[in-house]
Amino acid sequence: MPALQFEILATCHTTKARVSRMTLPHGVTALPAFMPVATQAAIKGLTPQQVESLGITLILNNTYHLNLRPGTKVLQEAGGAHKFQGWRHNLLTDSGGFQLVSLSKFTKITEEGALFSSPFTGEPTMLTPEESISIQHAIGADIMMQLDDVVSSLTTGPRVAEAMARSVRWLDRCIEYHEKSGRTDVQNLFAIVQGGLDPELRNQCLDEMIQRKDRVAGYAIGGLSGGEAKDTFWRIVKQCADKLPADKPRYCMGVGFAEDLLVCAALGVDMADCVFPTRTARFGVALTFKGPMNLKLGKHATEFVPIDENCPCPTCKGGTTRAMLHHIVTLETVAAHAVTMHNLTFQAQVMGGARDAILQGTFPDYLHKFFDNYFGDAGYPEWCVNALRSVGVDLLAGKEGAKIVQGDGARWEYSTTKRK
């Protein structure tokens, strides 16, 4: 029995979106879904039971961080990261490659692996593809990611091609190591498509990786969400999603804004992760279907209503008011916990709504409704309009004179943070 079963339940008649059921060793996750990030084996501030109660069935741990603390020995003694953190549902780990580049100034990539100085001892340490998988084996994630050669999405020149080609070679080493481990029935390996913002390189990478289709459980689209133009971002996602095999899950790495999630889903992406909803919660921003709400703003001091009266999260359902949150936000950890629960529920609602809409054949309407609510007043991001037009949905249809925002078009309520 393979460790991943992927069953497509419905596809959108217009866009490339699909609804599926992904069965992993720790249960079923309905896709498309957003995966919250528990970098250090905890969704910041929440217990696993609280996360579970939000209807979340798949979270992320970071291999780089867990390897530093608590380390593989503790994880093995605990019986894996699930048991260590008390999480009974599905778990995905990244390979640690991204953190090596983003967190360590002195990482040097060689063909053998990534050479970096240990943050504890300063000693040179090598993370090879084999070592990455071995750590992920100790963690016991339901889905492991290959070690890839990560370059910033803004990098240009021969380094991008080199990184792409090396990621393919490293994939082979990850596959070899994983297959020999005897853990293929309990853990899955995903490949990561690289190639920067160059469609030709992406194409080569896709060709190579699709050849290994029978030896990987799914595919990630990597090397994006690093500050590239959104109009480039969606084109690369579309290129990858179009070419990747339909019968494997597709995971777009580092995506977490609601509009990005829905565009990706429409392009045929099944999974996405980002620290955004949890991080922004700690800064006092609650996500709503009317756009992000900055609870630090003075105007919320006298609003005795929940963040969103229709929201099923414990914060809103429990009657915690915006005024109360305004009073404690960024000052009390409880506020971070309360807004984190709300934001994770919001993400899950956005994706759950998409699943139902795709099942019912109303996904284009769902997109219209979402974007009207979210951006109707502030203006539609042009890149979203372009991206959705590419899959047959015209957000502006019938809306003469609708406002369009050029560029990356995120809309934030950050204007002033002065308290009353």
Added chain:
Amino acid sequence: MYSTIAFTLESGKQHGYRRGILQLKRPDGTVLEVKTPGFVTATSRGVVSHLTQRLCEQTEAVRWIHATFESLYVATRPFPASWRSYSQACDPDIVFALTDTPFTPPPFSQKRSVKSVERSLAWLSDLLRSDTSEYTHPTNVFVQMAGGVEHDARAAFADGLTSRLYDKEADMVRPLQTLDEGVAGYSFDLAPLRATLSGDRLTGRLYDKIPAHLVPEVLHPWDLTQYTGDLADLVRTSLSALPEQKPRLVNSCTGPHEILQLIQSAGVDLFDAAWAQRAADIGIALDFQFPVPQQYRDHVAASGDDDAAGENDGARQAGIPIGYNLYNFQYAHDFRPLTDHPFPSAARSPVAPSTVILHSSIDSGEVGESPSPFSRAYIHHLLHTHEMSAHALLLTHNLSVLDAFFNGVRELLGSPGVCDQVIGDEIAIFSRVYDASSSLFNVSAKCWAEVELARGKGRLAREKAKELLS
């Protein structure tokens, strides 16, 4: 309309241990009870730190909370003339009368002492006034017992409460004949008293939320019960002429040793839990029981207990610590739960959610059954990685330990045929077996500060400053 308070003493006396039930009836008919001796959970800005609403509800140990007005009203310092209207706006179940506590460093002049007592009485009568049409006097007032560390001043304040009022003063609070008639309970804040007694305003500061960079390099262990005897005397002086049928609340106590002494020798009914909550902030899992369990009863002081070896910071260990410091690396591989006792805390006995939010028609809503307790190794990991969940888990645990402790106290006080001798002996055994020094808190505070400075807020700025220096 105000809540009314009824206190029933089941057993006990003026200056010794008492057992009772404090009942509060709200105008809407809700009845809340707390059994005494018992505790009140502290809050910050109106929330129990680290506990979300749901987690707070699930923590049985949290029954009554103390919300400080200043933390709700952020604009300016509250001023006495408006206290009545402020307290009405907050509509608490119990309100404290303002007290004039000197905040300049001790010692205080005779004049200041007299002023403090007079002013505190005046502020109390202002809170109790009923001489305008819109006021009826509140029935839910606790008074902070003034007088500082001067026995005469404390007696004078108590006398002021019970003295018959005349003329204008009587008109103000009619139909009350004395201020004490309008008082539902007495409260004592030990912090300013301890500061005056020790001549050091920082004594006991480990229990405050001091920023990590202010935790001193060197912390000398001090005896947490050093001033308890004197404090009990002061409490007794205040209470000696007052009716025994009113509840007594003590704030800013240092731990179980002091609590037991104040129960035994001053008849205190309610205590704050700030010290136990602070323990959760700095990585301490409390671990003590009353009466002392069999296996520890023969513990002889200064035996060099193995578990405690790493905790005592060079000081001679005077007994078993009342908890353990989970920052200690000895817990990295310790997969035991925080305690063997199945406390109803989110750390020891996590409960699977009764409902799960379904986001689409194909969501299964599956929950795992009977989740396992969180291990010491996991909480150790969360502490060192600066994850907030550590403190939520530790807090539910610590409050549960404290709840069980008070249960033990009440059970002993209520057991049939129990006599002074038995209770005294049990308290003596507790004091002998468990360490009453601040060592555990000192060591943990340092570990906490180290991680906080390395990984907490402002980390990048501190790293930059360091880089510039080197």
